[in-house]
Structures are given as C-alpha cells and as structure tokens.
Amino acid sequence: MKPEHLPLLNSVSAPAVHPDGSMAVISVTRPDFGADSYVGQLWTVPLDTQKPPRRITRGFRDISPAFSPDGMVLAFLRSTGPSAKLQLYVVEAGGGEPQPLTDRLLGVESFAWSPDSGRIVFTSREPAHARSGRSAGSGPESEDARLITTFQYRLNGVGYTKDKPAQLFVVDVPAPGGEPTVLARDSSQDGRGTGAPRDQDASDRAADYSDLFPPAQRLTSLAADHKSAGFSSDGAAVFFVTAPPENDGDLSTGIYRIPAGGGDALRVTPSDDALREIQHVRQSKDGKWLFFIARGLGDSGTDFVARNSILYCMPSEGGEAVALTDPEMMDVACPGERIELRGPDGALVLNNAQGTVELLMLSATGDHALLVHGERVVTGAAWAGGSMLVTLSDPSTTGDLAVLDDGQLRLLTDFSAALRTETNMVVSQDVTFQSADGYPVHGWILMPAGKGPHPVLLTIHGGPFAQYTTAFFEEAQVYAEAGYAVLMCNPRGSAGYGREHGLSIKGRMGTVDLQDVLAFLDGALGRFRVLDADRLGIMGGSYGGYLTAWAISQDHRFKAAIVERGFLDPVSFEGSADIGWYFGTEYMGGSPSEMAAQSPMGHVDNVQTPTLVIHSEDDLRCPIEQGQRYFTALKRRGVETALLVFPGEDHELSRSGTPRHRRQRFEHILRWWSTFLPTSANPAEAAAG
Template sequence: MQQVQAKDLYTIKVLGQPQATSDRVFYEETRIDEATQQYLTAIYAIMTNSHKRVRYGTNGQHDEQPRVNQNGSWLAFLALDAADTKQVFLQAITGGAARQFTTSSFGVTDFAWTADGTAILYTETRHPERPKKLHPARYTRSEYRFNGQGYFAEDETFYLMAQDLGAAKPTEYLQRDFDFKLQAVSPDGHWVALSTAADPLDINNPATNNFLFDLTNQQSIQIHTHCPRGAFTAESFSPDGQQLLFSGEPDDVPTDLRSCLFSYTVADGKFALAQQDDDQEIGSAIAADMQQNLSGRAAIFATDGQAYALVCKHGAVELCRGTELTPVLAEKIEITDFDVANDGKTAFVTYSTPVSPSRLMVLNLTTGAHDDLYNPNADYEQSHSIVDPQAFSFERDGYRLQGWYYAPAESLDIHPAVLYVHGGPHAAYGYSFFHELQVMASQGYGVITLNPRGSSSYGNAFKTAVIQHYGEGDYDDLLAAVDYAQTLDQTIDAQRVYLTGGSYGGFISNWAETHTNRFKAIATSRSIANWTSMLGTSDIGSSFTPRELSAQFEADLNDQATLWRFSPLAYVAHANTPILILHGEEDYRCPIEQGEQFYMALKQRGVETEMLRFPKSNHELSRSGLPALRIDRMQAITDWFERHE
C-alpha cells in the first residue's frame, strides 16, 4: 500500500452540484492539473438506470454550475469564452456540441432558468473603461476589500438580465449601484428572489436586504424579516410558489450565532422560523481541505411540497425533512451537496467520509435506502493507506468534547504526535476527508483533533462559549485533548508533541507559544497576534473582533485593555518554543502584518523563529490556493517538526 502524500492533490477528485432530471443526474468533477496549476472542472451525467457516465460541457476544464431547464431539454452551465470571460453555454440533453449563449463583455456572475425554461436570467457587473496606466485607487466605503476577491472598485454597476432562447440580445431588468445576489426563481415565473447588503455603507450592519422582483411589472417587494441584523439566503420556492425557504442567521444579540431555516409566505408577507428546534444548525461548518465548487445549497422544496435541509450535528452533516428536521440520511459523513429529483422521492447526494474524499449517492427519500452511484477515487482509496480516525469524547468543565485521533499509518513503537486546531473558531472537525491530516499520519505522526468550546455542530451555547474567553477554556480543552490522546495511544512520545493550526487555530498556536513550553515545536498559519491591528486591517475585523472579544456588535478602539489582553503579542516575553510562521501575502482575513508583528517580536526575544511568506496566496491557501504552494506549505510544516525532534 502507498502512503498518502502531499502531491496526491493532483490525483484526488471531488464532486459537487448534483442536478437531477427524470433519467440522469448531472454533477461537477474537479481535479487539479499539475502542469498548469489549475483547478479544472468538468460536467458529467450518470444515467440512473444503466449507471453509464457521459461527459457534457465544452473542454472539461472550466465548465461549472450545471442547470437543467424545467422540461429537461437543455443543460445550461458557465464556461469561458474565447476571451476567457465567463458566459452561459447551452447544450441539448440528448447530446451534441455545447454553444455559447450569452455574450456579455463583462462576464456572467450568476444565472438561473426562468420557470418555463425558455429564457436565462443572469447577473453581470459593468464598469467604465479604465486607464491602463498606473493610477491611485480611491475608496470611500468601509468594506473596500475582501479575502479572495481583492480590492473592490467603486465605479461598478450591477444588472439583472434576461435572454430568451430564441433571442439575439438580452433584456435589462434591474440596475443597482451595489452588488446583489440572484438566489431563487418561483415556479410560476412571477418572482425572482434577490438579496443585497441592507446598508452597504454602514460598517456595523451585516444584515441583508431580501426582496422579490416581479418579472411582470419589474417592481420590487421588500421581505421584512424583522431581524435588523439578520443575514439570509433565499434557498427555494415551494411548488405552488407561495412559500420561500430561507437559511440564515437572525443575529438577535452578539451571542446569537444560530444558523436556522425560515419560511416566507408570499401572500401575507409572514417571515417565520421553519424548524421546531432552533438550536439545530442548518448547513455545513465542517473544516476540511479538499472540497471545491459546491453549490452552497442548504435547503430545498421537493415537488410534493416537502422541505429538506442539511443539518450539521456532532461533526456530521445530515439530510433532514420538515420543520421537525427528521433525519432522512444521518450517518457519520459530511453531505457536501444535494438535489431532489422531480419525482420528489429521490435525492442525489455528494458526500465525504474520513477515508473517502468524495462520492455521489442516490437516496430513496421514503425508505432512506441509499447506494453509491460513483466514486472517482476508488482506485486511489484501494491503493493507499488511508487512516480511519478513532472518534473519542470526554467530559470537561461541564462540556462533552468530541475529537478524532489519527494513528500513524504504519504501526510504530514510539512516535511523535501533532495537535491540529481548526479555524473559525466556529467551524468543526468532523466525518470528512482531510488530506493534510492523512499526510501527517502517513509520515508517522499521531494526529490529534478536537472540537473545543466555540466549535459548531453542538448548539449555540457551546458555539458561543468562547466569546469573551479566547485562550481560556478553549485552550484548556485542547491541552486536555493531548492528554486524552495519550491514553488512547500510549506509544505517543510525550517529549515530541507538536502544535499547528490556521486562522483561529493560528491564534491558539500563538497563544500556546506565549503560554506553555509543552510543545516541541509550533507551526502557526494565517494567525492572529495583535487584536488592535486586526480590528483595523482585517476585512471582517470591525465586526468579528468586538463580537468575539467583547460580545458587542460595534468595536471600541479605546478599549485597548480588552484588545491587548487577548493578544498573544502581549505575552511574547514568555515565548520559548521554536516556531514557524506561515502566512499568505494576499490574506485579507488575517492580514500578513499579524505574522510580521509576531515574527519581529519573537526575533527580538531571541526565540528560534522563521517566517514563510506565500505569494499570490490568501486566507484559503491550504484549501484552494495555488496547488504547488499548498504542497510547499505541508512540506514546510513537517520539515520544521523533523528539525526539532
């Protein structure tokens, strides 16, 4: 058996965005090409009776978002035109070559079929011709950049367009000065659900403005959510067009981090909670590093009027039904994407497990019976020593804490171990394939993971227990996980235990650097060291910092006592452990100045410290960054630990 290696990024494939028809299911398949260093996505269909697999799309490189019209005659998808601009392409379901449909000179950002399947709705972003010479960029808005998107231009205008299948030119429906999202189309063809920021100029208001746009008279109707700070996404209209499902966060108080399902009644404008237990978490918050190009769908109405939603629970993602959120598929897996067929009885699910990166499943919604349709990594799984982690839990400080331990891929008498800390902090490890953890286990490390207080999938009280308490109970939870892992595997060498993590996990790594000598070496990625500068330089600093540290909606820069109290930089005089600092130069979530400050302070203290800067890399480096740099990053961490055995 072969060991899992960092370069296996080029071998593993992942699936997403299933789209069901009466006799087949379309889906995306994404792989990474080593020669071009690109993430390549192709569209396939599997016939539900014969299981025959057929490729659709253009060249199988940048085809994405398969969408079938209502009568099942046409497949629409996004692909690049000759000028490398995203356009909608059409292809007959019966086969034949795909053809370019839209010709937007600015490119299509999102699209949907009209209800009768005879036209495409799409959005585009226009801007005036810009000078090619270097010039200063002027910013007047508080949100002027965002991680992974770069700096925002303030001369853009946003449009909703429609183009009939038989028309040569599109029709302009809606124009706005601020970005808006195309989210759902009613089955009667009357309404389009759209959303935009409630007040794009208010730095302290994260709420969405959700509204219906009438395609007939081109008027908008405001959806009153009665949640002044709530952020909501329209997921799906009911078959009769009278109900609209939403997922989102009501955000009533700073310690309300619930992610819930809501319904909106078109006739009377009533917006209400659509789940009986509002502590069940809608969507997925699982931390992993392989999934790509997912739809983000959290809920859907089936043709029989039944609602289905994804629920994140104790490290797994389940498919549930109705307001009771009754589990239909509740196994130790992460459901990554799904769709319900027109018969209302069958669902198609892409999912991951700790030992399988990605599979496509067919699910009987009546009986719960299910079967795999396709596993793109079957050969890989059979030929590699993939570690099935041991789930564990223990009681501490009034909480039941859950984690997973990856033993070394090869049995060793005495071996090192590494504690991994996820980001967020409101994310979660779980029942999903995590390539980097497998790489570490293949190199002889026992890998310890834990969902400390603050993690998702255990209810709002657990999720918010870290607020105002960073580096306290959460940090102690993680140290306790190291102790517990040593009872599970008594061959762990207690003198060779290492620590690494990114984002919030980077904060914890920096906190441990300045609060304990327990770890042999530390590698901290995209970390937080100084909350004062984090507040002013992070793309979410002005909202995230006050909520997490002070349980407040608005920041108070004068409260330096709190900001400094939770800053690892404040305790750098106690640092001794050799530490590697890894940071992306285009990280706007935890800007590189965080790593730079920590690096210089440690150097001044004489602590053994190195910094690794990753060009053209943002906060998502380890998940969707340049593939060669993802591999360099993994190798750098193991090299650092090996240097400090």
C-alpha cells in the same frame, strides 16, 4: 497520502437531477500541477447501475450544472483556461456542442433557470466605468484612486467590492435545435471568424465577439452585492438578497423582489423585522411561501458570534417568519448554491451535527424528515421525478454521488478509487475526552503505520464557529503518512454542538477553548501508549493560528509550532481585515484592555517554542501584517522562527490555492516538522535535502 497526490482529490458538485428522475449530472474537479489550476468536467450518472457514469464535457473547468425545468437543456459555468473567468454555457440535454451565453469581464458567479426554461438569471460583478477598460498587462497604477467612506468595502478573494458590485442579469436561452450564431468574415480583428471566443483578455473578446452572445438585461443597480437570485414560481419576478441602501454599520441584509422584465425592486420584509443576515432565499414551487436561511445579529446588527443559521418560512408577499429549524441546536446550510425544493412546499437543507453534516427535508406546513445522517458529510442534494440524489464525503472518499432508496444510500460513483489504491489512507478514530471541568471534547485521532512511539501533531481548526468532521481530510492524511499521530477536536467555540457550545468563548477567547484542546491532547496521551508525550507539535490556521499562538505563550511542552494565516493582534486587525470592524469587538469586547488580555501579540514575550509563520500576501481575512508582526516579534526576542509567504494567494490557500503552492506548502510544513520532530518517514535529513 503525500503532497504529490493532490491531483487525486476529486471534488464533486451538488447534483443536477433530470426532471424525469432517471439520471443526474455532476461536475468533478481536481487540482492539476501541469495547468497549476483546477480542472474538471461534467459527468452524467444514470440511476441504473448497469450504465456507468460518463464524462459529457471536455472543457478546461466545467462546474455548477443545472437542468432546465423541461429537461431539454443543461446549463453550466465554464472556464476556458487557468486565468479565464467562468462564463455561462448551455448544451442540449441529449448532447452536442456547448454554446456560450456570456462573455462577462469579471465572469459569472451563479445562475438559476426560469420556470418556463426560456430564461436564466445570473449574477456577475459589474465594474465601475473607470475600471472596466484596463488593458491586458496593465497594473493597479493605471487605475483611479478609491475614496472609501464605508466599513464594508473589501472581501477576501474578491478585493475591493464597492466599485464592482455583484449585479443581476437576465438572458434569453436559445431554443434547442436552433441555428448557431456565426460572425461575418470581416468582423474579427484577427481574421479568423471562427464563431468562438478567443483565449485573450475578456474586454477584447467582448469587443470582437459581442454579436455571438444573446443580449443580457441588467436588473439591478444598487452599489451592493446581490446574491441568491431565483425566479418566482410563475416566472414573473426574481427574488434576491442584498444589503439595504442605507446599510453600513451592521451586517443585515434583506429579501427583495423585482419584475423579471425590469423595474423597481421591492423589499419583502418579515413582520417581526428583526436584524438578520439573510444568506439564501427561494420561493416554494406552489408560490405560496418564501424559504430563507438567515442568522440573527442581535440589537447591534453585528452580534454574529455562534449564531446558528436557521431555515425560515414566510408568506411570499411578506408576513410572519417562522423558524423551521431549532436556533439553539441546529446550524443549517444550502445543499449547493441555493435552497433546493422538494414537492410543492418543501425544502432541503444541510445541518452541521457533531462532526457530521446531515440532510433534512422541511415543509411550510410543519412536516420534517431526517433523510441522511451518520458518519458522513453531505455536500449537496436535489430531488426531481421521484429521485433523491445526494453528494457526500466520508472517511474513504473526497466526494461521490448516491441515490436515496427506501431510506438507504446507494452509491452510484467511486471517484476516490485511485486515491485509495495509490495512497496509504489512514482511517480516523472517533474519540471523546473530558476537559478539566468535566466538559466532553469530541474529536478524532489518525494513527500512522508502525509500532511507535509516534510524535504527535495537535491541529486546531479555524472559525472559531466551524467544525472538524468525519470526512476525508487531506491535511491529516499527509501528516499521518509522514509518521505523525494527528489529533483534531472541536473545542468549545466550535459549530455543530449547539449555540451554547459556540458561545462559550465570547469575551474569553483562549480560556475554555485552550483548556479543551489541551485536555484532548492529554486524554489521547493517556489512552494511547504508542504516542510520544515528549515529542509534541501544535499547528492551526486562522482562528486555529490564534489558538496555536496563544497556546505556546501559555504551555511550553511543544517542540515546535506552525501558526498559519493567524488572527494574532485584534487591535491592528480592526483596521486591516475585511471583517475587522466588527469581529474582534464581538468576540473579545470593545475595550483595549479586553482585547489585550486575549491577544497573542500581547503575550508574545512568553513564547519559547520554535514557530513557523505561514501567510498569504493577498489575505484580507487575516491580513499579512498579522503574520509579519508576529514573526518580527518572535525574531526580535530570539525565538527560532521563519516566515513563509505565498504571493498571489488569499485566506483560502490551503483549500483552494494554486496546486503548485498547495504542494509547496505541504513540503515546507513537512520540512519544519522533520527539523524538530523527525520520523523514519520524514527524517531530519530532508531539511538539508
């Protein structure tokens, strides 16, 4: 794979299964260089393989499909252009013209149907009055000053949050087959009166076309983000998650219930009342139980390190919360934007498991089943009408849809066919090597074409409580295509191997984690003779940037390094990052001496390795000052270095940055490696060209 092949990466959403179980709808999105954005539409996929998948919408970007419980209407989110916010749309399940239900200034983030199929609850950021009237083209200088009094006031990818909290709204859905709303001839300022929103600033659209949209009732008003909203099984209430009003010095959140017609929110509290960060909540179909996914926070309320996310179950009106998954060995997540249900009292969850992601079904009564496992990453799942549909990725696909038949997966789509035929896809090898103390270090190697000897890139993932997986990974594919053997492993500190594995680096970052990645490198060099031990590079982003910077201060065998969006100075990180007020303290300890002992900036004098520093200007997770200060320190000490800065991007540049910037990033990275580790596929002359 080459950088120009990015548009071949089709991402597939979690499936929406029709209530009769006969078909599913998914969204398929991809990077587009022409639009410099992500585009995609909805596809219907019949379970009958005699009927091929079919594109059913033609929007710029249509995502997050969901059938109404009666199967008559399909709801989804649509963006009408590169800069347009996502809005809520509905279309009759049998086909027709999609109808917009919202025109929110800051868009719609998520939504859920009512059991009677007549209403939708959605989440949207509500700007403070002083910030809601910014005209198109006006900049921050036109805004009022912000007075900050809390720890939690910014979020990477969002910016300031206190003056635009995510609130909940309920909107009535027009009956299928109803007469469409149109504007009077003189109600449009531009005289068109087309009955459709114009492609202009959202505030102007709302002023011109407000009569087109059914009125939405605002349910919540707390100055905090509200998420995971869903109707109760009887439709009378909405359950959601938010931080308690008094919360600031900890990360805890609670489950709340509010009447669907409006009223006061009531907190639904487990009887143990432990400090937890609750991520998702959903009531069982029989109405008796609340399922919620949460992780513990210790007595401090901020002790998040290596806390596995756990699926809990409790009575709907409150009571004892029972863990349905093992808090020590299992780390679960939703198979989509919310907990999916199966049967009257069952729930579906995903589990991170040693470089894979499994699908499990658990019930309030104790039943459980491992539905999908093996060398793949399940990304979504839903059950309806007796059909279990699963979206997944594996070494040969970036995303496809399958049905689970008699315990076996049957693929229904092949959205990576062009990727396989138009690129040289490299199959990763699963390997395990022993660390210096005998601990097993699991990972993968991607070997480039040719006889070798091959230069080696040791790559390190972020997190640190995250994992590399067996799924197709475009980063590794691009480097392998350029002639590099790519090593990637899950050292101690990673997720997916149990809590003890993740806790190993608490208070001692840069110890056993560094030991593990270097042992993985040495193990690969010892086993695979085609690897060139004299031509080594090292790279990583976020925590991977941290460990890369730490490694080159301790080990000088690498010809060059790339430190991307790195966590490089825990001292300045505390006051500048969105998570800075607790992250460094929990991982490294609170004293300056403890932080300095584990800080790459504290050991930058030891670095000799030529280093490319990559950072994004709008990164709030690892603010750009981390990269700028590290680059300056290297340059002042005479180390060959360069700073690559991406305007308008945040911490997610490599995953969801604009397609043009993602391509440029790859091109700069390959140019850097061509300078210090040239290959026949990535020759040194490329640096001059």
